Every structure is written in C-alpha cells, then in structure tokens.
Amino acid sequence: MSSQEQTEALIGFKIEAPAEVSVQRGLCVHIPCKFTVSPGFTLTRDVIGIWYKGYNGFANKKIVAASTDSSQFRDTTNGRFIFNGKVSAGDCSFSISDAQPGDAAQYQLRIENKNTLKFAYVRFQPNVYVTDLKEPDISPTEGLIAGEEVTLTCTAPTNCPGLSPTFTWEGSVNTERTQSHTLRHQDGNFSYWSNITFTPSPRDHNSPLSCTVTYKHGSAEKSITLNVEYLNKPDIFPIKKLIAGEQVTLTCTIFGNCMETSPTITWAGNINITNVGNYQLLQPSDNATYVSHVTFTPSQTAHNTSLTCTVTCKGTSTNHSTILDVEYLKEPDISPTKYLIAGEEVTLTCTAPTNCPGLSPTFTWEGSVNTERTQMYELPQQHGNVIYRSNITFTPSPRDHHSPLSCTVTYKHGSTEKSITLNVECKSFILHVFSTHKTNCLLFISAPSTI
Structure with a gap:
C-alpha cells in the first residue's frame, strides 16, 4: 500500500x-x-x-x-x-x-x-x-513421507483483531488432531492459524486435503493435493532353484513415489555380482515401478544364504530378502558308454550340463588312457544358447578294462565331474590250446580238434 x-x-x-x-x-x-x-x-x-x-x-x-x-x-x-x-x-x-x-x-x-x-x-x-475472501495458506506442501508423522499449518489471510475465525480440515487423513491459535503482535495486529497433525499412508498420495476458514459473514477454502513419498515392500523374482556355476538374473521390483527422483537400489549377499541394471516404469498419478536386475553366477557355497534387495529414497529405506536355493552342478554327460575294443581308436564326448552363452568352461580328462588328444568346441543353438563339448580320442588296451575315465567341467565359480568305468573287449578269436591264463578280455574258447 x-x-x-x-x-x-x-x-x-x-x-x-x-x-x-x-x-x-x-x-x-x-x-x-x-x-x-x-x-x-x-x-x-x-x-x-x-x-x-x-x-x-x-x-x-x-x-x-x-x-x-x-x-x-x-x-x-x-x-x-x-x-x-x-x-x-x-x-x-x-x-x-x-x-x-x-x-x-x-x-x-x-x-x-x-x-x-x-x-x-x-x-x-x-x-x-x-x-472476495482470499484463500488461506497451507504449508508445508512437500516432504510428506508415508509412516512419518507430520504437522501442516493453515493460516488465515488476515491480521484483523477480534475475528476469531473457525478452522475446518477435511481429507482422507485423520483430521481429529487439530489445534487453532491466535497471536497478538506488538503493532496490534493478529495472526490466526490452525495446525493438523497426522501420519500419511501410501493410499493418501494424491488425495485432497482442505482447510476452510469461516468468519462472521463468509468463509474461504484452500485445498491441496497430498504428495506422499512412499515405497512399498520390494519383491524379488523369480524364486527358483539355481544351478551352481550357471549364470542367472534376478529382478527386484518396488511400487511407490520417490518425489521426482529415482531411488537407490542395492543388492547384498554371498554372490559375485556380474551386472546390475536399474530403471523405472512411470505409472499414472506420479507413481512408478522401480526395477533392478542383478546378474550373477551362484556357487555351491551360496546355498541357503540370503540375497537382499534394498531400496532407499531420500534417507528412507525398505528391503526384501530371499534365501538362495542352489543346486550342485549337474554332472556332464560322457558318451558313448558301450564296450570298447582293445586296439581300436575311439572318440568319447563330454557335454557340459548347461547351455548359457558366454561361459566357455574348461574341460579336463583324467584316466589310465592317453588324455593328450582332446578338443573343446561350442555349438550355437537357437535363442542364443550354446552347447559346450569336449572330445577325447584314444586307443584302449586290455589293461584299461574296468579303469575309470573322468571328465571335469570347470566354470568361473564351480566345477562338476562325471566318471565312467571303461569296458574293454578283445577282438573275437579261437584258441586251439586250452589256456588257463587270465586276461582282461572276453575269451571265446573251443576244444582242440581231433586228428
């Protein structure tokens, strides 16, 4: 003025x-x-x-x-x-x-x-x-956090003495805890205001809250939309059996409102994390689904240990844990397992028990036979999968009969082994003289011929 x-x-x-x-x-x-x-x-x-x-x-x-x-x-x-x-x-x-x-x-x-x-x-x-009457003022309008008590103030737009207006609060929150105040200043003017104290919940987000100031000859109302910061409990999926040494990706999702920013999502557990990816999916009414993917290769020692996803929004955190169910690595497969012929070269194949891309396991053959002639190769499949195999070529001898031959497949975080017992045959032949000499071959014996 x-x-x-x-x-x-x-x-x-x-x-x-x-x-x-x-x-x-x-x-x-x-x-x-x-x-x-x-x-x-x-x-x-x-x-x-x-x-x-x-x-x-x-x-x-x-x-x-x-x-x-x-x-x-x-x-x-x-x-x-x-x-x-x-x-x-x-x-x-x-x-x-x-x-x-x-x-x-x-x-x-x-x-x-x-x-x-x-x-x-x-x-x-x-x-x-x-x-016309001005709207009252409601403050603060930010910083509401679900589960944390807050006090808002409705201030009448006047400093006239002797008014004593009444204040009425309406909304989805609890409006029972209100208190009106009057303050006389040194210059003779007055301030009138009302406080409301409540604890917002996630369902109060985007709900209206109004304050009506009623004077002798009229009233004025101010309505605000509550912006409640909240995070629901996160969820981890899929919940399934994990295979030791086999890479897997788990997802943590949480629905909420983090007040115009993205929350921090972290993972913790007895795992060696390969990659973490975070993003959000916007929903109507300022809500969002926050998503985090974690990729890791579980080891056998991770079985029955906890994996936790923690979501933090402006100092407020919530988390969810799951117990990892890790199976031992499946045995590789060795084929063929039929009878081998002493003196005849043979090739056996060891197939890894997983087809995840990017693993490149190592194969180790052990046994009494010559294990120097081995070859590892990969067979690409549909959908990006890969079959991992190793061949071993050797010539069995009679002394290799009933001896073990093992193939060990080693990944970054574990290994698995398959062992077979070799069954070695000799070539079929006829002995004209009965012999009691024991060999490791299957003997086909006939009686001596008459003269």
Missing part, C-alpha cells in the same frame, strides 16, 4: 494517503493518512476530522467516520469505520472492519476547527475496493 501526496488549490493544504486500498469482504483494513494546512491556520485541540463516502459535491454527503473529538455526527456504519488518527497532529488515518461490498467507494477528508477553519480535500480521495 503506497501513499500518494496531493496538493490542494490553496497553498499549504496537502494530503498523503494511498490512492487505492483493497480489503477482503468481512475483514478489515487500515488506511494511513497525513495532512497539512496552510501556515496561516493552526490545528488546535478542538480540530476535528471527517471522512465522507462517495462525495460528489457538498450536498448528500454521507459521513462514515469522524475523529473522537466529534460526537455530533451520527454513526452510519455501526462502528465499522473508525477515525484512528490524531487530527491535531495532522494524522487523518481511519480503518474499516467487517468490510461490505457497499463500502467500495472514494472517500474524502474534511477538516473543521470551530469557526476558524473548514476545508475539504477534494483533489485527492482514496479509493477503497472490496474483494
């Missing part, structure tokens, strides 16, 4: 007051005003000040306020207009309380000092506007 000084036609007569003043319907306003008179006049204790409404000439003027030194004017506003200033000191301030639409007008000041001075300041007339 800025004041404006206006000089009248007569030298020395000046008035300083705001050109325009706004007041809310039913509330109050103070209009500061100062004036001077010509040096030829003196403001005595008997001087009075009069404010007229809508003055358009000397006739039909309506007095709305007069200084306390004047009791000769009828009160036309039921005490709503008060001349506050000390006229003898050049103060022409006045105030309006419980403003009504009909109070919107221009107002003119007149000074009278018995028979020595009668002067109306016609060149400058403050203009009063009566507006």
Whole structure:
C-alpha cells in the first residue's frame, strides 16, 4: 500500500494517503493518512476530522467516520469505520472492519476547527475496493513421507483483531488432531492459524486435503493435493532353484513415489555380482515401478544364504530378502558308454550340463588312457544358447578294462565331474590250446580238434 501526496488549490493544504486500498469482504483494513494546512491556520485541540463516502459535491454527503473529538455526527456504519488518527497532529488515518461490498467507494477528508477553519480535500480521495475472501495458506506442501508423522499449518489471510475465525480440515487423513491459535503482535495486529497433525499412508498420495476458514459473514477454502513419498515392500523374482556355476538374473521390483527422483537400489549377499541394471516404469498419478536386475553366477557355497534387495529414497529405506536355493552342478554327460575294443581308436564326448552363452568352461580328462588328444568346441543353438563339448580320442588296451575315465567341467565359480568305468573287449578269436591264463578280455574258447 503506497501513499500518494496531493496538493490542494490553496497553498499549504496537502494530503498523503494511498490512492487505492483493497480489503477482503468481512475483514478489515487500515488506511494511513497525513495532512497539512496552510501556515496561516493552526490545528488546535478542538480540530476535528471527517471522512465522507462517495462525495460528489457538498450536498448528500454521507459521513462514515469522524475523529473522537466529534460526537455530533451520527454513526452510519455501526462502528465499522473508525477515525484512528490524531487530527491535531495532522494524522487523518481511519480503518474499516467487517468490510461490505457497499463500502467500495472514494472517500474524502474534511477538516473543521470551530469557526476558524473548514476545508475539504477534494483533489485527492482514496479509493477503497472490496474483494472476495482470499484463500488461506497451507504449508508445508512437500516432504510428506508415508509412516512419518507430520504437522501442516493453515493460516488465515488476515491480521484483523477480534475475528476469531473457525478452522475446518477435511481429507482422507485423520483430521481429529487439530489445534487453532491466535497471536497478538506488538503493532496490534493478529495472526490466526490452525495446525493438523497426522501420519500419511501410501493410499493418501494424491488425495485432497482442505482447510476452510469461516468468519462472521463468509468463509474461504484452500485445498491441496497430498504428495506422499512412499515405497512399498520390494519383491524379488523369480524364486527358483539355481544351478551352481550357471549364470542367472534376478529382478527386484518396488511400487511407490520417490518425489521426482529415482531411488537407490542395492543388492547384498554371498554372490559375485556380474551386472546390475536399474530403471523405472512411470505409472499414472506420479507413481512408478522401480526395477533392478542383478546378474550373477551362484556357487555351491551360496546355498541357503540370503540375497537382499534394498531400496532407499531420500534417507528412507525398505528391503526384501530371499534365501538362495542352489543346486550342485549337474554332472556332464560322457558318451558313448558301450564296450570298447582293445586296439581300436575311439572318440568319447563330454557335454557340459548347461547351455548359457558366454561361459566357455574348461574341460579336463583324467584316466589310465592317453588324455593328450582332446578338443573343446561350442555349438550355437537357437535363442542364443550354446552347447559346450569336449572330445577325447584314444586307443584302449586290455589293461584299461574296468579303469575309470573322468571328465571335469570347470566354470568361473564351480566345477562338476562325471566318471565312467571303461569296458574293454578283445577282438573275437579261437584258441586251439586250452589256456588257463587270465586276461582282461572276453575269451571265446573251443576244444582242440581231433586228428
């Protein structure tokens, strides 16, 4: 509210007051005003000040306020207009309380000092506007966290004394814990506010909360949409048996609202993490599904250990754990396992028990046979899978019969082994002389021929 000084036609007569003043319907306003008179006049204790409404000439003027030194004017506003200033000191301030639409007008000041001075300041007339009630203010509107108690404040948009408005809170949250306050300031103005204390839940996110301030002749309401930061309990999937040494990807998902930022998602457990990927899927109403993938190759020692996904949003954390069910690596397969013929070269194949891409396991053959001629190879399959195999080529001898031959497949985090017992045959032949010499071959014996 800025004041404006206006000089009248007569030298020395000046008035300083705001050109325009706004007041809310039913509330109050103070209009500061100062004036001077010509040096030829003196403001005595008997001087009075009069404010007229809508003055358009000397006739039909309506007095709305007069200084306390004047009791000769009828009160036309039921005490709503008060001349506050000390006229003898050049103060022409006045105030309006419980403003009504009909109070919107221009107002003119007149000074009278018995028979020595009668002067109306016609060149400058403050203009009063009566507006609708302003909304109250609700604060804070951010920083609500599900499960944490919070207090919001509704402040009435007025500092008028003697109002004592009532406050009403409405919303999905618990509105029973409210308290209204009134504070008188040193300058005589007042502050009115109400506090509401509640604990928001995830279901309160995007729900309305309103505060209505009711005065004697009207009310004003402010409604806000609660923005509740929350994180539901995360979930880890798929829950399945894991194979030691076989790479796997698990997913952690969580639904919530992390207040215009992405949460931090971390994994912890007895695993050697290969890769972690985080992203979010936006949902209606500012909600989101936050997703994290973890890729690792479990070892046999990870069986029955805990794997935990922790989600942190602005200092608030929630987590979920799952117990890893890790199976030992399946044995590789060795083929063929039929009878071998002593002295005839043979090739056996060891097939790894997994077809995950990018593993490249190592194969180790051990046995009494010659294990130097081995070859490892990969067979690409559909959908990116790969078959891993190793061939061993050797020539068995009779002494290799019933001896073990093993193939060990070693991955980054574990190994698995398959062992077979060799069954070696000799070639079929006929002995003409019965022999009791024991060999490791299957003998086909016939009786000696007669002469």
